[in-house]
Amino acid sequence: xxxxxxxxxxxxxxxxxxxxxxxxxxxxxxxxxxxxxxxxxxxxxxxxxxxxxxxxxxxxxxxxxxxxxxxxxxxxxxxxxxxxxxxxxxxxxxxxxxxxxxxxxxxxxxxxxxxxxxxxxxxxxxxxxxxxxxxxxxxxxxxxxxxxxxxxxxxxxxxxxxxxxxxxxxxxxxxxxxxxxxxxxxxxxxxxxxxxxxxxxxxxxxxxxxxxxxxxxxxxxxxxxxxxxxxxxxxxxxxxxxxxxxxxxxxxxxxxxxxxxxxxxxxxxxxxxxxxxxxxxxxxx
Amino acid sequence: xxxxxxxxxxxxxxxxxxxxxxxxxxxxxxxxxxxxxxxxxxxxxxxxxxxxxxxxxxxxxxxxxxxxxxxxxxxxxxxxxxxxxxxxxxxxxxxxxxxxxxxxxxxxxxxxxxxxxxxxxxxxxxxxxxxxxxxxxxxxxxxxxxxxxxxxxxxxxxxxxxxxxxxxxxxxxxxxxxxxxxxxxxxxxxxxxxxxxxxxxxxxxxxxxxxxxxxxxxxxxxxxxxxxxxxxxxxxxxxxxxxxxxxxxxxxxxxxxxxxxxxxxxxxxxxxxxxxxxxxxxxxxxxxxxxxxxxxxxxxx
Numbered sequence: 001x002x003x004x005x006x007x008x009x010x011x012x013x014x015x016x017x018x019x020x021x022x023x024x025x026x027x028x029x030x031x032x033x034x035x036x037x038x039x040x041x042x043x044x045x046x047x048x049x050x051x052x053x054x055x056x057x058x059x060x061x062x063x064x065x066x067x068x069x070x071x072x073x074x075x076x077x078x079x080x081x082x083x084x085x086x087x088x089x090x091x092x093x094x095x096x097x098x099x100x101x102x103x104x105x106x107x108x109x110x111x112x113x114x115x116x117x118x119x120x121x122x123x124x125x126x127x128x129x130x131x132x133x134x135x136x137x138x139x140x141x142x143x144x145x146x147x148x149x150x151x152x153x154x155x156x157x158x159x160x161x162x163x164x165x166x167x168x169x170x171x172x173x174x175x176x177x178x179x180x181x182x183x184x185x186x187x188x189x190x191x192x193x194x195x196x197x198x199x200x201x202x203x204x205x206x207x208x209x210x211x212x213x214x215x216x217x218x219x220x221x222x223x224x225x226x227x228x229x230x231x232x233x234x235x236x237x238x239x240x241x242x243x244x245x246x247x248x249x250x251x252x253x254x255x256x257x258x259x260x261x262x263x264x265x266x267x268x269x270x271x272x273x274x275x276x277x278x279x280x281x282x283x284x285x
Numbered sequence: 286x287x288x289x290x291x292x293x294x295x296x297x298x299x300x301x302x303x304x305x306x307x308x309x310x311x312x313x314x315x316x317x318x319x320x321x322x323x324x325x326x327x328x329x330x331x332x333x334x335x336x337x338x339x340x341x342x343x344x345x346x347x348x349x350x351x352x353x354x355x356x357x358x359x360x361x362x363x364x365x366x367x368x369x370x371x372x373x374x375x376x377x378x379x380x381x382x383x384x385x386x387x388x389x390x391x392x393x394x395x396x397x398x399x400x401x402x403x404x405x406x407x408x409x410x411x412x413x414x415x416x417x418x419x420x421x422x423x424x425x426x427x428x429x430x431x432x433x434x435x436x437x438x439x440x441x442x443x444x445x446x447x448x449x450x451x452x453x454x455x456x457x458x459x460x461x462x463x464x465x466x467x468x469x470x471x472x473x474x475x476x477x478x479x480x481x482x483x484x485x486x487x488x489x490x491x492x493x494x495x496x497x498x499x500x501x502x503x504x505x506x507x508x509x510x511x512x513x514x515x516x517x518x519x520x521x522x523x524x525x526x527x528x529x530x531x532x533x534x535x536x537x538x539x540x541x542x543x544x545x546x547x548x549x550x551x552x553x554x555x556x557x558x559x560x561x562x563x564x565x566x567x568x569x570x571x572x573x574x575x576x577x578x579x580x581x582x583x584x585x586x
Binding site for chain 1: 339
């Protein structure tokens with residue numbers, strides 16, 4: 001009697017891998033920072049707004065590796081309602097790197113404006129804090145002969161989960177093409193303190209706020225769905241890879257509603273020489 | 286044949302400083318005890334790759350560039366000991382039509398000759414690439430004779446279509462030059478970008494199938510966040526990568542080429558001879574001719 005032939009099932013449908021190699025990613029991003037700062041602009045110093053979260057921690061680690069801790073300026077910018085844990089976690093990064101550090105309380109600046117707008121809701125207050133922090137980072141950079149380095153990741157950029165012309169305004173951004181789950185992988189490789197890698201991500205603009213609570217979905221799920229949306233998959237095909245149609249719809253709505261946030265302002269075109277429409281020169285030309 | 290692959294890292298928009306860098310590299314190479322026979326540079330080696338509308342002001346007439354490069358070589362101490370051949374990728378201004386080109390220049394002690402200019406045929410215009418918005422397509426793939434053997438040039442995406450190395454080999458090329466500018470992507474594999482890994486797999490398979498040397502010269506440096514992946518390499522006719530530069534930074538690969546290796550590889554694995562025998566049946570297949578010359582050329586599902 002012959003036995004049945006063994007059958008090997010292909011594993012489809014699959015999710016694209018979001019695995020990244022930590023050493024390769026770190027080396028690539030360090031060279032990016034050195035090339036853009038030192039080689040292209042002749043600037044040797046970087047300013048990073050250190051929030052206590054994983055994105056700014058990874059950015060500070062990369063800057064310290066690329067430029068040296070003595071050329072990396074970590075700026076903590078608490079508001080009076082910010083969590084003390086955030087300040088403490090930011091200190092862990094400063095201690096781990098031995099980089100330069102300053103703390104600038106943004107409460108007087110923010111409250112100075114808000115005294116005229118006492119009824120501003122949480123969203124407006126959050127935006128004012130984010131934009132105030134950018135004023136500080138750009139001014140500190142001017143003072144220190146440095147460039148501010150952005151910390152936004154690909155997930156929050158795609159979800160529109162940031163303040164326009166605030167978090168996204170620094171001229172260089174090493175993490176903007178890494179999903180949040182990939183930033184965590186890089187953080188573990190770089191040796192970012194575990195307390196920071198393991199805690200629930202939060203914008204810390206309101207008490208007990210978490211990113212995943214705000215977005216209505218976990219980063220793990222959001223990253224899987226986003227990676228498939230970017231590849232052009234329709235909702236049914238994405239759902240077939242382990243997500244509910246509601247989750248897919250939530251993510252797609254956020255992406256489709258925020259394309260404008262990933263662009264410069266819309267300019268009325270009136271000529272054959274409109275800038276960035278006809279007159280096309282690369283950013284590094 | 287003593288060969289140098291010069292992996293350049295130009296400064297965008299600063300052609301004079303890039304020529305100065307090339308002059309310094311020539312001086313380094315010309316100072317070696319045994320002279321080089323050939324020097325191979327990447328695509329857009331003196332300007333950077335992503336130029337958008339600036340491609341027009343960063344382009345050269347082939348003869349003007351050839352003169353300038355020859356002058357630079359002649360200025361290098363020690364360069365007068367013998368001829369050197371130089372392969373160089375550049376944006377070409379041909380009387381107001383612009384191409385992504387590479388020239389093969391033979392420089393003698395007091396003169397020079399353009400042996401061949403290849404104009405890139407496959408202009409990537411998708412995703413991050415926008416070449417055909419600014420450039421015209423080359424229309425011919427030619428093999429040409431050099432002092433060392435028969436050669437052909439393919440520029441970057443030209444070499445992503447297996448048909449082109451195949452045609453070059455059928456036309457007699459024993460040596461394929463691939464100047465390239467490849468923005469890196471894909472971090473999932475340990476130690477090497479996925480896009481670099483893809484290049485290595487492609488070039489190794491072409492080298493083995495046709496028993497051909499492949500000289501890949503990759504541009505290096507970040508261009509507006511896009512890191513060009515260098516990774517210049519020499520692939521032997523056996524398919525072995527016998528020299529490889531890192532992805533980051535400017536480098537020189539120094540190598541010896543022995544064209545006897547081409548004959549040995551083809552004798553051991555005569556796939557190119559087999560292809561020549563079967564090719565007429567493939568080329569003059571009525572269905573193929575009909576598909577490539579009619580509207581039915583669109584792939585059907």
